[in-house]
Amino acid sequence: MGHPYGFLDYEREKPCEVEPQQRIYSWNEFTLPLDEERMTQQGARCMDCGVPFCQIGQLSEMSIGCPLNNLIPEWNDLVYRKQWREALKRLHKTNNFPEFTGSVCPALCEGSCTLGYVDAAVTNKRMENAIVDKGFREGWIVPKPPAQRTGKKVAVVGSGPAGLACAAQLNQAGHQVTVYERADRIGGLLTYGIPNMKLDKKKVWRRVNMLIAEGIKFVTNTEIGKDIPADELERMFDAVVLCGGATRARELDVEGRALAGVYQAMDYLTDTTKSLLDSGLTDDNYISARDKDVIVIGGGDTGNDCVATAIRHGCRSVQQFEIMPRAGTSRLAGNPWPEYPRIHKVDYGQREAESLYGHDPRRYAISTKRFAGENGRVSDVHTIQVKWEPNEEGRMVPVEVPGSEQVHPAQLVLIATGFTGPEAVLIEQLDLEQDQRSNVQAEFGTHMTSREGVFAAGDMRRGQSLVAWAIKEGRQAAREVDRYLMGFTHLP
Known part of the structure; x- marks a missing residue:
């Protein structure tokens, strides 16, 4: 530990991103790197906590910290000391592809950071990205074929x-x-x-x-x-x-599911990416959201990706329906630190929708009852609000709220309810x-x-x-x- 008071001397740097109003016209990554000097300061915030919950992965049945058991305090300290190549070696000891996790991981490690218990967590995810990016830039990451073969x-x-x-x-x-x-x-x-x-x-x-x-x-x-x-x-x-x-995608078994314009989310995302890679979306071999009212059913990461993709297509509007109630802004008693915090979060797609339309696209505690259409194509989604109450076994289940039925216009519906x-x-x-x-x-x-x-x-x-x-x-x-x-x- 090179700087015993780094977590007192330096604040957590907020994520640097291209502004939503600009990035929605591009399919490029929008996260911007910090310069190396600021990254060394962020590394200094790692506090040598004695028991680094950030790297445990799992404790009993609880998900705590990094599943890969990344040696997070070690490479944070090495970056603070400007020993980037050694930090890269530590990173690759447990993770073959830190450039993937550094881009898409929800940073379970930061949810279990000891500093995060009382202050803003250490920027582990950003540090991971910075280390591997520097490794590629400097030419430190090169092919290493095995010295000999086993014949198997x-x-x-x-x-x-x-x-x-x-x-x-x-x-x-x-x-x-x-x-x-x-x-x-x-x-x-x-x-x-x-x-x-x-x-x-x-x-x-x-x-x-x-x-x-x-x-x-x-x-x-x-x-x-x-x-x-x-x-x-x-x-x-x-x-x-x-x-x-x-x-195997989870289906939504409701009336009107067979109408044209209702798709599984992964089909939508896959077609878009394939067309983007094949032709830059000029071949029209994808499901387009342009000038359509889009409804995404499902509140997880896939649903968020659908929101962001629909916006880049040029949709007229987008809503995201979630059957669960809105999470709170602080941990509940059944979700103590160092578990990953199950609290309300706003992801990149929702931030883009809010910037574009003036409000979060998500609707909570809402259940889809049926799809309606004209000439075989979807035109509306019928919903009802629900409240969560315990059943006879004490398990929380959704109960429909009488009189809360609504009809939402939609020419494209994306089912993102998991697998x-x-x-x-x-x-x-x-x-x-x-x-x-x-x-x-x-x-x-x-x-x-x-x-x-x-x-x-x-x-x-x-x-x-x-x-x-x-x-x-x-x-x-x-x-x-x-x-x-x-x-x-x-x-x-």
Whole structure:
């Protein structure tokens, strides 16, 4: 700890961003970096708290701090001492892709920061971004192929964050890794699930090209279970790791769901990003929100991304419906520090909508009853307000408020209500056991499925989660695959 009073001497720097009224006309990332001198001051705020809850990840059943167990106090202090290259080494010890988490992670570490208990938390997420960006600028991050090969071959199914992390680790152990991706580009949700203004795809290509240079083989436009039968993959490789994600979208079973103009949010986001990458949106091969009243059903990150995307399309208006009540501005008794604070937050899409339309686009405690339309196309969304009350078992459930029905004009409706688990094709072909939530059954820490030599990691195993958890799972699965193939492992 180089500066014992840094947290007293320096204030937390607010995020630097392009103003909403300007950035809504661009698909570029809008977060602006701080200069290095100011970053060293931010590093000095890390207070050597003795028990760094920021890096624990999980305590009992509670989510506390960084799932990757990043060595946050170490690299904060190293930046304060201006030892940036050493800070990068510490960062890469636990995280293969800090440029991804530094862009899209909700910063669980900051929610568990000890300083954050009494003051503004340390800017860990921004520090992570600054370290890896400097690493690329200075040429410190270069391909590092393994010194020798083991002769073992591993197939990784899915090229999202879990698949890429698993492949990177197994490759470093000397195994020959082939990654299969059914889309036309590598990256999974990093490419097609997260809008470009939130994660620039150049960052994804930069890292993928580095993995190729290190010896990993990527195969696109190939769906395992359809283009290649799953059992054939088993015969071709010594081990198989399933990292296909939890891509089965939760449906909204209401009247009028089949009307044109009602889409799943991920279809909307994927089409937009693909058209943007293919042609800069000039091919019109995407679902456009231009001049439409847009309603997004779902209050999570995906819903927020839909709001921001619709605004960039040039929508006439946008609303975001959330069945849950509005969270408070401070922690409740059941959400103590150092848990991640479940409090009201305003994300980038909502800030843009507020700047453009003068109000937050979100409506709380509202339930969609039906979609109405004309000539087969959606024109209105019928809703009712709800209040949350305990049922006979004491569980909180939504109860409709009589007389609170409303009709909202909408020519585009996006369903962003989450995901229910992985798709069934691979699971059925391999006859894999599933847990109660339909995820692939594979014990955390071992990652072996019910089928010998087949492993699972990421959302496909744990359900819909964060990029940081996906990278963690990919790394852990790689370690266990290495142990399975070699009888021992040196992977972390």
